Amino acid sequence: MNDLAAEEEDPGLDTRRVTAILEAVEAADAPRLAALVQPLHPADVADLLEQVSAPERRELLALLPDLIDGDILSELDESLREELIETLPRAQLAEAMRELDSDDVVDILEDLDAPQQQEILESLDTADRAAVEKALSYPENSAGRLMQREVVMAPEHWTVGETTDFLRNAQHLPDQFYHVVLVDPRMRPTGYATLGRILSSPRETRLRDILEDSFRTIPVTTPEEDVAYAFNQYHLISCPVVDENERLVGVITIDDAMAVLDDEAEEDMLRLAGVGETVSIADGxxxxxxxxxxxxxxxxxxxxxxxxxxxxxxxxxxxxxxxxxxxxxxxxxxxxxxxxxxxxxxxxxxxxxxxxxxxxxxxxxxxxxxxxxxxxxxxxxxxxxxxxxxxxxxxxxxxxxxxxxxxxxxxxxxxxxxxxxxxxxxxxxxxxxxxxxxxxxxxxxxxxxxxxxxxx
Amino acid sequence: MNDLAAEEEDPGLDTRRVTAILEAVEAADAPRLAALVQPLHPADVADLLEQVSAPERRELLALLPDLIDGDILSELDESLREELIETLPRAQLAEAMRELDSDDVVDILEDLDAPQQQEILESLDTADRAAVEKALSYPENSAGRLMQREVVMAPEHWTVGETTDFLRNAQHLPDQFYHVVLVDPRMRPTGYATLGRILSSPRETRLRDILEDSFRTIPVTTPEEDVAYAFNQYHLISCPVVDENERLVGVITIDDAMAVLDDEAEEDMLRLAGVGETVSIADGxxxxxxxxxxxxxxxxxxxxxxxxxxxxxxxxxxxxxxxxxxxxxxxxxxxxxxxxxxxxxxxxxxxxxxxxxxxxxxxxxxxxxxxxxxxxxxxxxxxxxxxxxxxxxxxxxxxxxxxxxxxxxxxxxxxxxxxxxxxxxxxxxxxxxxxxxxxxxxxxxxxxxxxxxxxx
The missing domain is CATH 1.10.357.20 (SLC41 divalent cation transporters, integral membrane domain)
Known part of the structure; x- marks a missing residue:
């Protein structure tokens, strides 16, 4: 009976699994439900919650009260996310938020009402809260909202060896980063080197000698559709974001740009067909x-x-x-x-x-x-x-x-x-x-x- | 007069520049034209060629006969690319192809007629030709056509230090890579480590201890739309491709997946509106x-x-x-x-x-x-x-x-x-x-x- 649960390392959300999950919900069989749901990627769990009916969703969450974490919240459609945040115990919500990078917290917060926003902000650590509040001070749908503030950077004179030693000793590195950004003493980015070039160069190589030609920066107030255009047009993988004084304030990575590009295409298609707003399949x-x-x-x-x-x-x-x-x-x-x-x-x-x-x-x-x-x-x-x-x-x-x-x-x-x-x-x-x-x-x-x- | 040419480090293709370029074409002023066009990114040069009229394009290319290289060809819309390939001197075409990674050559070749394909294949080095012919043997619009064959891999027992030494001594590394893929003795991928984790871990760390949870593989015959879906759904940055025996044959990177996602969205939008095929703004x-x-x-x-x-x-x-x-x-x-x-x-x-x-x-x-x-x-x-x-x-x-x-x-x-x-x-x-x-x-x-x- 547990065949499906144990079957694959990276299972997708196919019809068989959804059917099995709904049977487990129906039977109120929490252990089997957990075995079926827990191997799923957070994006697939979010899709599952969007695809089942509202009563099924309530029963499922009652059986697996700890299911919702930060990653799943990040993946949910706006309307359903708002609904779930309403019902989530405050402690669980705070915990979910603490797991996330600042750009993901911003992405969740910006769609919420002011009281909900305030509540979540208060549950964050002081440093995270400052970062999120700073991001929310940038215009909606701008690079400032999209970027993460954690940037891996190095002074212009560093060598590969110094950079490697720095990275090995760093306490907090972003989950994903693809470049080391060079900054001048005023914190203005002057170039970047890919991790591939750094890894494959001798320790004594200077970073400034292995910079990428493709280097460019994005002003923090750039509309997100222009950011997505630049990533798609110039095949960027990550791009430093600068403030009005050209100082480095964050970095945008391609996955965020890809999500914007996808949203823009959806919006154009639906608007052309006379559908006013972005819609979710979970909409009633x-x-x-x-x-x-x-x-x-x-x-x-x-x-x-x-x-x-x-x-x-x-x-x-x-x-x-x-x-x-x-x-x-x-x-x-x-x-x-x-x-x-x-x-x-x-x-x-x-x-x-x-x-x-x-x-x-x-x-x-x-x-x-x-x-x-x-x-x-x-x-x-x-x-x-x-x-x-x-x-x-x-x-x-x-x-x-x-x-x-x-x-x-x-x-x-x-x-x-x-x-x-x-x-x-x-x-x-x-x-x-x-x-x-x-x-x-x-x-x-x-x-x-x-x-x-x-x-x- | 040369203000625009020298103005910026990474100029875009704005109206002012296009106007200045067309004036230089009109005046048959090759040096000024070169100064205006050469700072542009290949993607912008491709857009320029698509946006000007056919006679303007012919004059521009007559003034800058060496302009077209592999990167620009890669960026062009199919129909215009086919037209330019017809008119390009054979030696220049062969040179342009040799600059490109195998996946980009495949992308160009698959849209051409058999005689044009043959001609380009013959101009490639033996190794490149074999790689391209192999890729063309996979079904159209499959992972096999999309992947690059150059993969950075390591045996399962390697440490960070061994991997770094290997990379420093490697003769040919792909332009862009984001993971080192671990393979077993039968060349089956068993996991991957991000370059960020490798760079920030001590030399004695075993790769197998810093693998990513997100690891998955894509069968080589997977339709490209399923590949794009997986990248978008699971936030992949690169993904190993395996043959029917689970052996590593290549890797797909996010920029290729992003292009497919964008094409699919365009196709859906145009088909819904009753436009039969993908269209180019350069179409007559x-x-x-x-x-x-x-x-x-x-x-x-x-x-x-x-x-x-x-x-x-x-x-x-x-x-x-x-x-x-x-x-x-x-x-x-x-x-x-x-x-x-x-x-x-x-x-x-x-x-x-x-x-x-x-x-x-x-x-x-x-x-x-x-x-x-x-x-x-x-x-x-x-x-x-x-x-x-x-x-x-x-x-x-x-x-x-x-x-x-x-x-x-x-x-x-x-x-x-x-x-x-x-x-x-x-x-x-x-x-x-x-x-x-x-x-x-x-x-x-x-x-x-x-x-x-x-x-x-």
Whole structure:
């Protein structure tokens, strides 16, 4: 029966294990539950807690009251983390926080309410509390919040041997570090050496002779998305953070940058789809409704704009009722074309491939591709409309409206996000609603307008 | 005049620099161009080449014929890389390839045609060629393609001192490495120690006493998306890769995993928006059309399905023409609701937060949130319709159709990607078209059907 528990050294969270865990919860079999859960990585325990239902989670935590530690808290989605922190005994919470590096404590604290923040801060050691409070004094989503304050550094004149001796005698080293940062007497970083180069160089080598070309620093107020961009663009593994006087105040490591990059991609994808905030799979129906209903209501009003446009042509529709059946084809295909152009532009803005240097050329490319796509679709739809309704003029109107709308769609898809970016807004934010409103309105307007002129 | 060229140690590719570069190209001023381009990081040079127009690129490369090296080739988008490789002198290409680690050569080669591949392979040293050919023998998009074959390893009995001496005497070490991997006499990895732990431990310490808990290995045939997931989930920095006999064959580092994660997020976002393939900002209009037109044509046919549904109700519309104006509101809001639910589900599947363990609960949550959103929208639209058209029965029909369609949208948004995943297909792939077709058809059908029953 304990096969699964003992099976692997680094088990993942597969369906079999989740099922076995839920059976153990159901049977209130704490020893078996512990055997199944304890080999899991904290990230998998967090996923487990997010995936089970709220009652299952409560029973599981009642059976394993000591389960939640700092690492698991770090891995949890915000909403669930907040909920668990509410219910955790104060002593256990304080203990969990003390295990963590200062950047992880900051990451947890910044999402909490002021009273919860205060309570946790009070439970920390004086030194940790000062470090965390300092980090919280930097702007939200800035390098200062992301960095860890523990940096391994050395004076510029040190040799490999001196550095090694220093490291061997150091009391507290960060869990993970990849470089030794050289600082001048004013604590300004002047370069760094990888641990690999240090380890493989003779003791008498000077650090300054084995520095990396890739060295750069990040100002402490840099927005975290710029930090993630720099790590991804320049293949950084860790990067010193400096204050306004160029003095070393911390270091950011690639795992933090990777998490930001992943969050940014998720945010862009969800915002494009009209989901307001980051969501968690553990969210209940009401959290889900809160992130979606506002956008749906906004869309209700923008869709009413299309309805208004159509209502202006009621006499045309009354004369030729078939127009009502075919008109959504032009609007819908326009919506797809606009969404394509939009997704490419939003992504290119996020990766900084679309800049003012090439915006003009990208817009011309979109114009041309909208025109050609429109021509291709117009040919198919025009001939189809002619064959189905036996009227070549209806085919002509469909085709012409399609060309107009595909061009509008392609242009809107790139100009709306470029405009939002220019205004300092997130291009992913409202673009979808803008662009589909545009393609709907233009689709109905061009089709019904042309039909009124050419068919009546 | 040379201000920009000399200004910074690690300049980025901002608009001012691009403008200055294009002016130097225009003026055919090779020395100034070199001064502006050479301080740039290879990733920024690649971005520059992607951002300028094709003629500008040709002139720039004619002025700086030696610019392209292995690092820049590595950073370029596929399509442009292929184009440049065509035009590069053979000797320069061979030289560029020799500079690179085997994983980067593989990354470049795998996108090329067979004759180009062969030519580059022939230009490599025998050892490098064997390494690259071996890597190409692994499945596409597998760990075997992603890994580098150069691994720093040590027998299990070694001490820190022996390891340090070995590293100091090693002829070829990888550019970047973060662990020393312990292997048994059969070359099976048994653990790893971070360079930080090795550097900070006394010489007599045995490596086996300072191993990391986080140790795990990746089978060489693992799909690259699973590799990226493991790095992100378990905060890995590097991970040994093993063959079917558990023997060490290579190592994957976090920068490669980060690139895969970023690509996967881009692919999901673009596929959801109906853009077929990964795109580059350097793509011309015709490459752009090729990635979009097939989806537009597919949508043309699915949109015709809605037209067919509406055409069945032409007598209803002929009786009450206003129906034609308001019916798109129900369809359009359904499309948004479906897209919201879909984006959340596709993302949760990609991050493995949505699994068979919680699929049932997530579907119930979507059902409930679709119902509540539908009720909220129905109230607004129902009252609005009643007020505008002065007919409470029209308001009732609008409201009822809205509720039906929001529920269908929420269900379709989660069930379609779950179904595609179950079938082993990419949930992002066709979901958008399926779901909006569903919401369009159901929107028109429920609204016109109810109108026929209740209003005529």
């Amino acid at each position: 129906p009401f959290a889900t409704i809160r992130t979606r209903l506002p956008w749906l209501v906004a869309n209700l009003f923008t869709a009413s704009l299309s309805a208004f446009v159509i209502s202006r042509f009621e006499s045309t529709i009354a004369a030729i009722v078939s127009l009502a059946a075919v008109m959504p084809i032009v609007a819908s295909t326009g919506g797809i074309g606009g969404t394509q152009s939009l997704a490419v532009a939003v992504r290119a803005l996020a990766t900084r491939d679309l800049t003012s240097a090439n915006a003009g050329r990208v817009v011309r490319r979109e114009l041309l591709s909208g025109l050609v796509n429109g021509l291709g679709l117009a040919l198919i739809l025009g001939i189809g409309g002619w064959l189905v309704y036996g009227d070549w003029r209806l085919g002509l109107v469909l085709g012409m409206a399609m060309i107009v709308n595909q061009v509008v769609a392609a242009m809107g898809g790139v100009l709306v996000p470029l405009g939002l970016e220019r205004l300092g807004l997130d291009p992913a934010l409202a673009s979808g609603t803008f662009v589909t409103t545009l393609t709907d309105v233009m689709g109905y307007l061009s089709f019904l307008g042309l039909a009124t002129v050419l068919l009546l | 209009p015709f490459a752009t059309i090729r990635t979009r037109l097939p989806w537009l044509v597919a949508n043309l046919f699915t949109a015709s399905l809605s037209a067919f549904v509406i055409s069945r109700f032409e007598s209803t519309i002929a009786a009450i023409v206003s129906l034609a104006a308001v019916m798109p509101i129900v369809a359009s809001t359904g499309g948004i609701g479906g897209t919201q639910s879909l984006a959340v589900a596709v993302r949760a599947l990609a991050t493995r937060d949505l699994t068979s363990a919680n699929a049932g609960r997530v579907v119930r949550r979507e059902l409930l949130s679709g119902l509540v959103n539908g009720l909220g929208l129905a109230l607004i639209l129902g009252i609005g319709g009643w007020l505008v058209y002065g007919d409470w029965r029209l308001g009732l029909v609008l409201g009822m159709a809205m509720i039906v369609n929001q529920v269908v949208a929420a269900m379709g948004g989660v069930l379609v990607p779950l179904g595609l995943e179950r079938l082993g297909l990419d949930p992002a792939l066709a979901s958008g078209t399926f779901v909006t077709t569903l919401t369009d058809v159901m929107g028109y059908l429920s609204f016109l059907g109810l109108a026929t029953v209740l209003l005529l």
